Amino acid sequence: MEIRMAYPNEIQRIMEIIQDAKESLAQRQVDQWQDGYPDEEIIFEDILESRGYVAVEDQEIVAYAAVHKGNEAAYNEIYDGKWEHDNYMYVTFHRVAVAKEAAGKGVAQTFLQGLIEGEKGPDFRCDTHPDNLVMQHLLEKLGYHYCVCFVTSCYLGSKHADPTKF
Numbered sequence: 001m002e003i004r005m006a007y008p009n010e011i012q013r014i015m016e017i018i019q020d021a022k023e024s025l026a027q028r029q030v031d032q033w034q035d036g037y038p039d040e041e042i043i044f045e046d047i048l049e050s051r052g053y054v055a056v057e058d059q060e061i062v063a064y065a066a067v068h069k070g071n072e073a074a075y076n077e078i079y080d081g082k083w084e085h086d087n088y089m090y091v092t093f094h095r096v097a098v099a100k101e102a103a104g105k106g107v108a109q110t111f112l113q114g115l116i117e118g119e120k121g122p123d124f125r126c127d128t129h130p131d132n133l134v135m136q137h138l139l140e141k142l143g144y145h146y147c148v149c150f151v152t153s154c155y156l157g158s159k160h161a162d163p164t165k166f
Contacts, residue, residue: 001107003114006052006064014043014054014064021097025132032129038095046095055111062102063111066094067119090123091116096135108138116142 006014022033046052046066055063069091093115098108116124126144128135 001062001110001114002056003053003111003118004056005050006047006054006061008044008047010054010061011040011044011047013061014052015040017061017064017097017099018043018095020100020103024100024103025129028132028134030129030131032132043095053115055107055114057102057107061099063096063098063107065096065111065115067115068092068094069119090125091119091121093124093126096126109141112138112142 018033018038025032026034043052043064043066051066051068053065053067054061070089072092093112096108096112098111112126124144126139128139
């Protein structure tokens with residue numbers, strides 16, 4: 001699997017993958033991403049801000065994620081739980097999506113593990129909907145555990161500063 005930054009001319013394929021993820025969530029009765037988010041404008045901004053990454057297999061884009069580096073204000077307003085580390089600088093994965101033809105083949109795990117290994121950390125965070133048990137299970141397999149919750153999502157943070165120890 002090749003993991004690289006996304007290019008603006010790949011937006012159509014990325015949006016197809018986002019749509020696949022929305023449909024998968026709807027089939028599992030998870031209301032995450034059922035309100036138009038994320039849309040093309042958000043993905044385009046990810047790409048222009050050098051946050052958009054893709055996974056490529058057999059010269060076809062099979063997954064997308066946004067990688068945010070630094071503090072995010074939303075992560076400071078928690079009502080339940082506590083971050084394990086108070087690092088101001090951390091890496092957060094957003095908008096993780098896998099093409100329907102690649103679903104169930106370990107693509108998401110390999111993709112996120114590769115993104116983790118490509119970053120210095122020291123802390124990694126990812127959020128998901130409380131009903132998105134598939135993503136929660138994936139994050140647990142990668143060494144994440146529940147840390148905090150607030151109005152829109154529950155957030156998980158990795159306790160490992162060294163991503164090679166998962």
